[in-house]
Structures are given as structure tokens and as C-alpha cells.
Amino acid sequence: MITLARTALRARAAPSPFRHAAALRFQSTSVSHDPMTGEATGLKHLDASAVVVTQSNAPRTPPPSQSLVFGANFSDHMLSIPWNSGNGWDAPKIHPYSPLQLDPSAVIFHYAPSLFEGMKAYKDVNGKVRLFRPDMNMKRMNTSAARIALPTFEGEQLISLIKKLVAMDKGWIPSEPGHSLYIRPALIGTEAALGVHPTKDALLFVICSPVGPYYKTGFKPVALEADPNKVRAWPGGTGQYKLGGNYAPGILPQLEAARRGYQQNLWLFGEEHWLTEVGTMNLFVALKKGDGVELVTPPLNGMILPGVTRDSILHIAKDHVSGKYPIDSLPKNLTVSEREISIHEVIKAEQSGELIEMFGAGTAAVVSPVDRVGYKGKDIKIPAGDGIGPIAKAMLERITDIQLGKVEHEWSVVVDEV
Amino acid sequence: MITLARTALRARAAPSPFRHAAALRFQSTSVSHDPMTGEATGLKHLDASAVVVTQSNAPRTPPPSQSLVFGANFSDHMLSIPWNSGNGWDAPKIHPYSPLQLDPSAVIFHYAPSLFEGMKAYKDVNGKVRLFRPDMNMKRMNTSAARIALPTFEGEQLISLIKKLVAMDKGWIPSEPGHSLYIRPALIGTEAALGVHPTKDALLFVICSPVGPYYKTGFKPVALEADPNKVRAWPGGTGQYKLGGNYAPGILPQLEAARRGYQQNLWLFGEEHWLTEVGTMNLFVALKKGDGVELVTPPLNGMILPGVTRDSILHIAKDHVSGKYPIDSLPKNLTVSEREISIHEVIKAEQSGELIEMFGAGTAAVVSPVDRVGYKGKDIKIPAGDGIGPIAKAMLERITDIQLGKVEHEWSVVVDEV
Numbered sequence: 119m120i121t122l123a124r125t126a127l128r129a130r131a132a133p134s135p136f137r138h139a140a141a142l143r144f145q146s147t148s149v150s151h152d153p154m155t156g157e158a159t160g161l162k163h164l165d166a167s168a169v170v171v172t173q174s175n176a177p178r179t180p181p182p183s184q185s186l187v188f189g190a191n192f193s194d195h196m197l198s199i200p201w202n203s204g205n206g207w208d209a210p211k212i213h214p215y216s217p218l219q220l221d222p223s224a225v226i227f228h229y230a231p232s233l234f235e236g237m238k239a240y241k242d243v244n245g246k247v248r249l250f251r252p253d254m255n256m257k258r259m260n261t262s263a264a265r266i267a268l269p270t271f272e273g274e275q276l277i278s279l280i281k282k283l284v285a286m287d288k289g290w291i292p293s294e295p296g297h298s299l300y301i302r303p304a305l306i307g308t309e310a311a312l313g314v315h316p317t318k319d320a321l322l323f324v325i326c327s328p329v330g331p332y333y334k335t336g337f338k339p340v341a342l343e344a345d346p347n348k349v350r351a352w353p354g355g356t357g358q359y360k361l362g363g364n365y366a367p368g369i370l371p372q373l374e375a376a377r378r379g380y381q382q383n384l385w386l387f388g389e390e391h392w393l394t395e396v397g398t399m400n401l402f403v404a405l406k407k408g409d410g411v412e413l414v415t416p417p418l419n420g421m422i423l424p425g426v427t428r429d430s431i432l433h434i435a436k437d438h439v440s441g442k443y444p445i446d447s448l449p450k451n452l453t454v455s456e457r458e459i460s461i462h463e464v465i466k467a468e469q470s471g472e473l474i475e476m477f478g479a480g481t482a483a484v485v486s487p488v489d490r491v492g493y494k495g496k497d498i499k500i501p502a503g504d505g506i507g508p509i510a511k512a513m514l515e516r517i518t519d520i521q522l523g524k525v526e527h528e529w530s531v532v533v534d535e536v
Numbered sequence: 537m538i539t540l541a542r543t544a545l546r547a548r549a550a551p552s553p554f555r556h557a558a559a560l561r562f563q564s565t566s567v568s569h570d571p572m573t574g575e576a577t578g579l580k581h582l583d584a585s586a587v588v589v590t591q592s593n594a595p596r597t598p599p600p601s602q603s604l605v606f607g608a609n610f611s612d613h614m615l616s617i618p619w620n621s622g623n624g625w626d627a628p629k630i631h632p633y634s635p636l637q638l639d640p641s642a643v644i645f646h647y648a649p650s651l652f653e654g655m656k657a658y659k660d661v662n663g664k665v666r667l668f669r670p671d672m673n674m675k676r677m678n679t680s681a682a683r684i685a686l687p688t689f690e691g692e693q694l695i696s697l698i699k700k701l702v703a704m705d706k707g708w709i710p711s712e713p714g715h716s717l718y719i720r721p722a723l724i725g726t727e728a729a730l731g732v733h734p735t736k737d738a739l740l741f742v743i744c745s746p747v748g749p750y751y752k753t754g755f756k757p758v759a760l761e762a763d764p765n766k767v768r769a770w771p772g773g774t775g776q777y778k779l780g781g782n783y784a785p786g787i788l789p790q791l792e793a794a795r796r797g798y799q800q801n802l803w804l805f806g807e808e809h810w811l812t813e814v815g816t817m818n819l820f821v822a823l824k825k826g827d828g829v830e831l832v833t834p835p836l837n838g839m840i841l842p843g844v845t846r847d848s849i850l851h852i853a854k855d856h857v858s859g860k861y862p863i864d865s866l867p868k869n870l871t872v873s874e875r876e877i878s879i880h881e882v883i884k885a886e887q888s889g890e891l892i893e894m895f896g897a898g899t900a901a902v903v904s905p906v907d908r909v910g911y912k913g914k915d916i917k918i919p920a921g922d923g924i925g926p927i928a929k930a931m932l933e934r935i936t937d938i939q940l941g942k943v944e945h946e947w948s949v950v951v952d953e954v
Contacts, residue, residue, distance in 0.1 A: 189641065189730025196640060218645070219635045222614060222743050223607065227636070227724055230648035230780035231787075266784040267791065302730060306645055307784075312607025312720060312745060314783050314816055316791065325640050327730060349772030354765050356785050362648035363781025365732050366684040366725075367774045369649075373685065373734065398732055 161206025164199065164271040164322075166278035171286075174214040183292040186330040188482070189300065193290035197283045197324040200308075201269045204318070210279050212286065215325065221310035225317050231307030232362030233262040236481040238298040239284045239326075239533065241291045242523035247284060247533040249301075250521045252277045254426040259303060262359040267316040268305050276303070280324055281533045287326055296331025296518075300482075332483035337505030339489035340478075341497075342396055343380035344461055345371070350385040350395060350421075357394075357421035365398065372397065380492055382478075384461075387421060391461040394421055399478030399486060400428035403459055404509050406472040410451030413509060415479075417456040427479040430529065431513050432456070447512040461493055468498050475507035476500045484517050485510040579624025582617065582689040584696040589704075592632040601710040604748040606900070607718065611708035615701045615742040618726075619687045622736070628697050630704065633743065639728035643735050649725030650780030651680035654899040656716040657702045657744075657951065659709045660941035665702060665951040667719075668939045670695045672844045677721060680777040685734040686723050694721070698742055699951045705744055714749025714936075718900075750901035755923030757907035758896075759915075760814055761798035762879055763789070768803040768813060768839075775812075775839035783816065790815065798910055800896075802879075805839060809879040809911075812839055817896030817904060818846035821877055822927050824890035828869030831927060833897075835874040845897040848947065849931050850874070865930040879911055886916050893925035894918045902935050903928040 174194045181191050196215045200208040225231050235255040240248045256273025263270050280301060284291075291299040303324045307317030348371045351357020356364060371383045382397035394416055395401055400423065403414045413435055416422050435454045437443040467473035478486035487510050489502040501507060506514070520527040592612045599609050614633045618626040643649050653673040658666045674691025681688050698719060702709075709717040721742045725735030766789045769775020774782060789801045800815035812834055813819055818841065821832045831853055834840050853872045855861040885891035896904035905928050907920040919925060924932070938945040 192641060215640070217637045218640050218642075219637045222633070222636050222722075222741055223610060223720075223745075224636075226645065227650065227722055228652050228720070228780055229783035229787075230650050231784045232645065232648050234646050265788060267787045300730070302641075302646070304640075304645055312718070314787060314790075316787055323640055327641075347772050349770060352767055352770035352773065354767030355770065355773075361781070361784070362646055363779070363784060365647035366649045366779070366781060369647075369685045369732060369734055370683060372732075 161203075162208070164207040164210070164275040166210060166275040166282075168209040169279060169282065170209055170211050171282075172211070172213040173286075176214075180290050180292070180328055183294050183297055183328070183330060186292065186297070186328055188329050189302075189327050191327055193287035193299070193326040193328070195283060195286050196326070197279055197322075199279075199322040201320040201322065202318060203269075203316075207269070207271060212279070212283055218321070218323075220308055223310045223312055225307040225309050225311070228312065229307070229314055230361070230363040231266055231268055231317050231320075232304070233259065233266065233268065233360055234302060234304040234362065235259050235360060237280070237301040237303070238329075238481060238521070239291055239301060240298050240521050240523075241293045244523070245293075246523065247288055247291060248521065248523050249277075249281070249284070249531045249533060251426050251430070251529045252280065252531055254429065255303070258360055258424060258426075259305065262361055263305055265356060265359045266361060268307060268320055271322070276322070277531075283324060284326065285533050290326060290328050292328050292330070294330075296333075298329055300327045300329045302327065332486075337487060337502075339487040339500075339502040339505060340381040341379065341490040341492065342382050342384035342488055343375035343378060344384040344386050344391070344393075344491050344493040345375075346386045346391050348383060348385070349387065350383075351387070353420055355421070358418065358423060360423060368398070378492070380490075384491055386461060390458075392416065392458050393461060393464070395423065396478040396486075396488065399480035399483075400425040402428075402431065402475075402477050402479060402509075403464065403473075404475035404507070405467050406474055407453065408451075410453060411449040411474060411509075412453045412455055414455045414457060414459050416458060419458075425479060425481075427481060427484060427517070430517055431479055431485075434513060434516050445512050445516060447508055447515075449509075461491075464491070465493070465498055468500070473498075473500055475502070475509050477507065477510040479513075485514045579621075580626075582625040582628070582693040584628065584693045584700075586627040587697060587700065588627055588629050589700075590629070590631040591704075594632075598708050598710070598746055601712050601715055601746070601748060604710070604715070604746055606747050607720075607745050609745055611705035611717070611744040611746070613701060613704050614744075615697055615740075617697075617740040619738040619740065620736060621687075621734075625687070625689060630697070630701055636739070636741075638726055641728045641730055643725040643727050643729070646730065647725070647732055648779070648781040649684055649686055649735050649738075650722070651677065651684065651686065651778055652720060652722040652780065653677050653778060655698070655719040655721070656747075656899060656939070657709055657719060658716050658939050658941075659711045662941070663711075664941065665706055665709060666939065666941050667695075667699070667702070667949045667951060669844050669848065669947045670698065670949060672847065673721070676778055676842060676844075677723065680779055681723055683774060683777045684779060686725060686738055689740070694740070695949075701742060702744065703951050708744060708746050710746050710748070712748075714751075716747055718745045718747045720745065750904075755905060755920075757905040757918075757920040757923060758799040759797065759908040759910065760800050760802035760906055761793035761796060762802040762804050762809070762811075762909050762911040763793075764804045764809050766801060766803065767805065768801075770805070771838055773839070776836065776841060778841060786816065796910070798908075802909055804879060808876075810834065810876050811879060811882070813841065814896040814904070814906065817898035817901075818843040820846075820849065820893075820895050820897060820927075821882065821891075822893035822925070823885050824892055825871065826869075828871060829867040829892060829927075830871045830873055832873045832875060832877050834876060837876075843898060845899060845902060845935070848935055849897055849903075852931060852934050863930050863934060865926055867927075879909075882909070883911070883916055886918070891916075891918055893920070893927050895925065895928040897931075903932045
């Protein structure tokens with residue numbers, strides 16, 4: 119069952135029968151091209167059609183939907199795709215959920231060659247399974263991989279494999295409103311050799327976890343602590359990539375904020391104390407401007423994660439402004455800005471009554487309203503309606519309508535039955 | 537044999553017999569105190585006397601010393617110490633070198649809760665085994681752990697366990713000049729649960745790798761590329777901690793430098809283009825000042841790793857200056873400075889003939905001479921004698937003399953036979 123262990127450790131172990139089969143299968147495939155550079159690499163490309171499926175012979179019963187805790191339960195199957203610098207991508211395997219077995223010298227345990235994505239599969243009103251903008255996740259996953267010398271791949275191939283995995287574990291997608299199957303693709307370096315160097319072995323894997331709604335009992339706005347001494351990202355750093363190494367350093371600042379009564383960190387940057395992100399989400403601020411409203415989010419300046427929800431909100435807002443898809447509950451006179459915004463501008467807006475709304479944006483919650491920001495010992499108060507402001511609410515409704523296929527939209531991708 | 541797998545995965549698996557034994561053993565121990573804060577934690581502390589030893593029943597023959605590649609071979613045994621937030625440190629285990637088995641949702645694969653140390657064991661002229669300043673590694677390991685919400689421990693306990701491990705695998709320490717046993721302690725978060733949060737499970741492990749001399753065929757100075765757009769660390773970040781997440785992002789910049797003929801990166805910081813570190817080493821620059829010499833290294837300002845070799849070089853230089861231990865080959869009129877130094881100051885010193893020497897400092901090579909720095913399309917040329925300058929050479933000789941017990945020094949710690 120644990121075939122994975124063998125391939126992940128193949129530098130030290132006897133060849134796996136799967137590898138041999140894969141090698142034969144790939145003899146007829148064409149030379150692949152690097153999806154980032156277009157260069158011919160001469161290595162086997164990621165080929166969804168080569169997938170080897172091993173059904174679980176001990177399928178489990180998903181836990182009751184009301185008992186779900188985020189990221190604590192996992193579905194019956196997972197996807198594993200080993201990569202080696204000499205051969206390229208090995209044949210993908212869908213197999214029973216099982217531990218990874220890795221040499222203690224594997225680079226993942228020492229130098230954090232590690233990236234991940236967060237996606238969701240939804241059951242729509244007709245029982246069809248849907249993904250939301252998976253191409254965006256594939257694009258970012260490749261960008262992250264290139265930044266830390268991990269292998270890149272053709273995103274369409276991985277989407278095809280994820281669809282197959284999700285279809286197999288369709289019974290794990292809770293159908294209650296607000297529930298979904300959280301999909302976690304990850305890519306890690308696995309070479310068993312110390313020394314900081316580009317890894318010769320890697321493993322791409324995907325696991326799935328049934329999750330409940332982020333807001334179980336109505337919306338609860340969060341309080342943020344903005345401490346300019348805590349810095350998430352830096353120009354020339356890795357803030358715009360979804361790397362494992364960006365996350366562990368944020369845990370202590372969150373614990374410290376929590377001790378002072380704030381749920382999350384508002385990450386500031388630079389002497390002007392620019393707003394960047396909130397916790398592990400992108401950030402939006404709405405300001406009154408004359409008789410209109412400006413919806414502001416920090417620009418993709420290298421320090422901001424290019425969030426799928428962030429991008430979706432920008433598109434929805436722009437389609438409202440252009441008249442392509444107007445939304446009644448959004449302000450008539452709306453301006454959409456990707457621009458720097460400092461904490462001082464936020465404080466000024468609070469004082470002049472022009473601070474309308476603030477919210478985080480991300481895959482887990484879609485939107486996360488903010489009602490308070492602590493900065494230099496004082497709290498900035500932010501309107502948050504009955505727990506959520508009107509702009510965040512409009513975005514949440516529009517995005518979940520698309521995710522659940524209540525309205526037809528190119529962002530929602532139907533998973534065909536297999 | 538793979539008892540590790542069971543404890544690392546204990547959240548999902550049946551209790552291991554080792555855990556039960558450990559629980560009984562700890563009933564009589566006192567409540568531990570957090571080594572960082574001094575607070576009583578109520579959790580079991582790391583207790584070297586509770587170690588459970590399982591000898592390998594298939595000991596291997598170490599590879600011939602001349603064939604050694606850094607970090608590619610590992611000794612017969614390893615040390616594993618699981619930790620859980622509810623119980624504290626479990627009983628340490630010395631056992632045959634074996635894979636780690638972890639759930640694919642384990643936090644180490646997603647958020648990089650990961651730190652490590654680099655140490656060496658040497659065989660001295662009398663066949664005794666020696667460590668070099670292990671207390672410094674323990675101190676830094678605890679500082680790193682606290683920064684990413686991993687558990688801390690009493691350093692003396694881990695030193696005692698490392699001594700035991702090294703004594704057991706004494707046959708793996710090559711005795712040829714310049715050879716040693718590289719010791720790699722690592723601490724990783726292992727909880728099987730997605731979501732960015734303080735891990736409830738962790739694993740401290742130590743593996744050992746026989747290594748040859750860094751300079752096999754004489755000294756080879758390296759060329760560095762100084763690109764101000766590549767940033768290793770920043771204020772409020774994690775540059776001063778030995779975290780896994782600091783290392784993967786450095787791989788691509790090194791590959792890019794190599795493509796242009798430079799072996800390593802000289803990491804600059806800020807608008808003044810301050811020198812910070814070189815590759816994964818600390819940095820020293822020697823400048824002529826009047827009729828004397830100034831030895832400069834960047835100060836521990838939060839962005840610089842507090843290297844053991846860096847600290848040792850500073851002590852040796854200061855002892856020379858104070859007359860406590862003068863070294864003939866060091867300049868008579870020496871000044872030792874921990875201060876900021878910009879690339880512009882280095883260029884100016886080159887032009888005025890006052891640039892004497894530059895070298896990296898770290899555990900792997902002790903010193904690594906630099907003879908060229910590329911900056912904005914031009915090369916700064918740096919004297920490097922016959923491959924190594926006089927100051928780097930004096931430091932290398934003094935440190936290796938202490939490491940090998942050729943001179944008595946408190947930094948060298950003898951491992952008693954067990």
C-alpha cells in the first residue's frame with residue numbers, strides 16, 4: 119500500500135515496479151518544455167494520462183458534517199507524483215491516504231523547499247462537483263516552484279488529476295450549505311543529502327479535507343494588531359510566493375497579538391507603515407471619497423500574495439463599475455484601486471468618518487470582516503454592519519454563487535464524473 | 537525498528553510501548569522550567585538519563601575517507617526525541633538510522649516549522665573524540681525554536697545525548713587530517729493538521745555524516761556576486777535564526793550567480809548596500825587603517841546569524857589584541873570591529889589599496905577566502921595570498937588546533953567513552 123515510500127526514497131531503495139512501468143509508458147512521449155521558460159528540458163513532463171490508480175480496500179465513513187474541524191480529517195485517497203532531476207516527472211499515482219516515508223536527511227526537514235496551494239471543491243445544487251479558478255492555483259504553484267528551484271509542470275495536467283481524485287472521493291464533499299472539500303496541493307524537496315542545493319528529488323502530493331463553513335453562527339469580525347516591528351515580507355524576499363517558509367514565522371506574532379486581545383496581525387511595511395496583508399489573507403479597505411466609495415487593496419509589488427479571492431474581488435468590483443455585471447448592494451459610485459495605503463491614511467479616514475469597511479480575503483473564509491485595528495496602543499474602530507459590511511457581504515454572495523454554480527460563470531469548473 | 541514512526545504519528549496511531557515506559561519514568565521527575573522564560577511549564581523536560589538505546593543489528597562499514605561527499609553518508613545510529621504540547625519531551629531514543637514516517641498533513645510539509653544546527657566531532661591526536669563549543673549550538677537552537685513556536689529544552693541534556701550518540705558511532709569519525717563527523721540536529725513540527733498554528737507535536741532528531749576536508753587540494757578563494765535586489769533577511773524577519781525557511785530562498789540566487797561565474801552571493805541590505813553575509817556564512821573584511829589593520833564583521837543587528845565560527849574569530853582576534861593570546865601571524869596593530877560596512881566602503885578601500893582580505897566564516901569550512909566581488913557589472917579584486925590571506929589562515933590554524941585538541945582550550949569538549 120505504501121508504494122510512495124519506495125519512490126520518495128528511491129535514491130536509497132530498490133526500484134519500484136511502478137517506476138519501471140512508468141519508464142516504459144514514457145518512452146513514446148515527446149520531450150517536454152519548461153512551462154516557465156519554454157525551453158526544451160528533455161525530461162518527462164507531468165502526464166495525467168499516465169496515472170496509476172489504486173483504490174482503497176478499506177474506505178472510511180466521512181465524519182458528520184457538524185463535527186468537522188478545519189484540516190483535521192482527510193479523504194480516502196491522495197495523489198502523489200515523484201520527480202527526479204534526471205528523469206523528470208514520474209507517473210502520477212492516486213492511492214489510499216498514507217504516511218510519507220522520508221530519509222531524515224531529506225532536504226524538506228532542513229531547508230524548507232516547500233510550497234502549497236489552497237483550493238476547494240463544492241457540491242452544487244444539482245449534485246455536480248465544482249472547482250473555483252483552479253488555473254490560478256496552478257499558475258501560482260509554478261511561480262512558487264521556480265522561486266525555490268523546485269520543478270515546474272503543466273498546470274492543466276495537475277488540474278486533470280485533481281479532478282480525478284476529487285471525483286473518486288466525491289462522497290467526502292459535504293453537501294450542507296457553506297461546506298466544501300478543501301484541496302491541499304503541496305510540493306516538497308525530498309533528496310536525501312545535506313548541503314543547501316537544488317533538490318534532485320521532489321514530491322508533489324494532493325490531499326483533501328472536508329470542511330465546514332467558516333462562519334458557523336453568523337459573522338464575527340476580527341480585531342487586528344498592527345505592530346510595525348513585525349514584518350512578513352520584504353522587497354527581494356519571497357512574500358509573493360506561497361512558500362512554507364513564509365508561514366512558520368507568522369505564528370509567534372499571532373500568539374503575541376492574541377495575548378493582547380487581537381485575533382490576527384495586520385502586517386505593516388516600511389517607514390510609512392503601509393498596509394500589506396492580514397494574517398494569511400489579502401486585505402481590502404473601503405473609503406468614502408466625495409459622494410462615492412474607493413475600494414483599495416495593496417498592489418502586487420512583490421510583497422503581496424497574488425490571492426485568487428483578491429483577484430476575484432477586483433474583477434467583480436470592476437465588472438460592477440463598468441456595468442458588465444452591476445450588483446445592487448455595491449455602491450453606485452465605486453472606484454477600484456490597487457495602490458499603497460498607509461495606516462496613517464486609515465487613521466485619518468476614521469477621524470473624518472470616511473472609513474467604511476475593512477476585510478481580509480482568502481480561500482478559507484472568502485472574506486473576513488475587521489472591526490478594530492490596534493496600533494501604537496490605540497484602537498482604530500471600523501464599521502462592520504451586523505458582523506459584516508455591505509461590500510464584503512456582496513463579494514461573499516457573488517463568489518459563493520459562482521462557486522456553487524447558482525450562476526453560470528467561467529470561474530466555476532465542473533468536475534465530470536469518471 | 538522504526539519505532540519513530542509510531543511516536544511521530546501518535547495522534548493517529550495506537551500508543552507505543554516506549555511512550556508508556558517514558559510516562560512511568562517521568563512520574564518522579566520534577567516539573568520543568570522553560571529555558572527561555574524560566575516559567576514552570578508543568579511539562580516533562582528533556583531528560584538525557586531517560587534515553588532508550590537500540591543498537592543496530594546490521595552495522596555498516598563507513599565508506600573510504602577519500603570518497604566522502606558532504607552530507608551524503610550517514611552513521612549507523614540516530615537520536616530521536618518526540619515532543620507533545622500536552623506531555624512535553626518524551627524519552628529520547630538512540631536507534632538505528634531509519635526513515636521518518638509522517639502524515640502528509642504534518643505541518644513540516646506545509647508551513648516550514650523547521651530549524652537546524654551544524655556541529656562537528658573530531659578525533660584528536662590521541663584518538664579522543666571532541667566537540668567544539670556545543671553550548672553555542674544549543675543556545676541558538678533554543679532561540680530559533682522560540683521564534684517559530686517550537687519547543688525549547690535544556691541544552692546540557694541534548695549535549696549529553698549527542699555525546700552518547702557520537703561515542704556509539706565513534707567508528708564513523710574519519711581520523712585523517714581535516715576530516716570529521718558532521719552532526720546535524722534538527723527540530724521539526726509534526727502535527728497532522730492543516731491550518732497555520734503552533735504545532736502540538738514536534739520531533740527533535742540528530743543524524744551524523746562523516747565528512748572530508750573542505751579544501752582537498754589547497755585553498756580556492758571564491759568569487760561573490762553582490763546584487764542589491766536579492767535580499768536574505770530584513771529587520772523584523774528571521775535572519776538571526778537558523779530556520780529552514782531562510783535557506784530554500786537562497787538557492788535560486790546562487791544558481792543565478794553561478795551562471796555569471798560567481799560561486800556565492802554576497803548578501804547586501806538597505807539603500808547603503810551594507811554587507812551582511814556570504815552564501816550561508818558570516819563575513820569578515822580586513823582593511824588597512826593607518827599603520828594598523830581593522831578586522832570588520834557586520835554586527836548582530838537581527839539580520840545576521842550569530843555564527844559559532846564568527847564568535848570564535850572575534851574572541852581570537854580580541855585575545856590577540858589584549859595580549860591574552862597573541863598570534864605571530866596576525867597584524868601587530870589590530871582593531872576588531874562589529875560594525876556596518878557598505879559595499880561603497882569596500883570599493884573605496886580597493887581603490888586606495890586599503891582592502892587587505894575578505895573571508896566567509898562557518899562550521900563547514902571554518903574560513904572561506906574571497907578574491908572577487910561582482911557589483912553592478914564590475915569586479916572588486918581582493919588579495920587572497922596563495923589562496924588564503926594571512927588573517928583567515930591564522931584563524932583557521934588557531935581554530936583547528938583547538939578543535940583537534942592540539943592546544944588545551946575550554947571551547948573543546950572531550951566526549952567520554954561510554
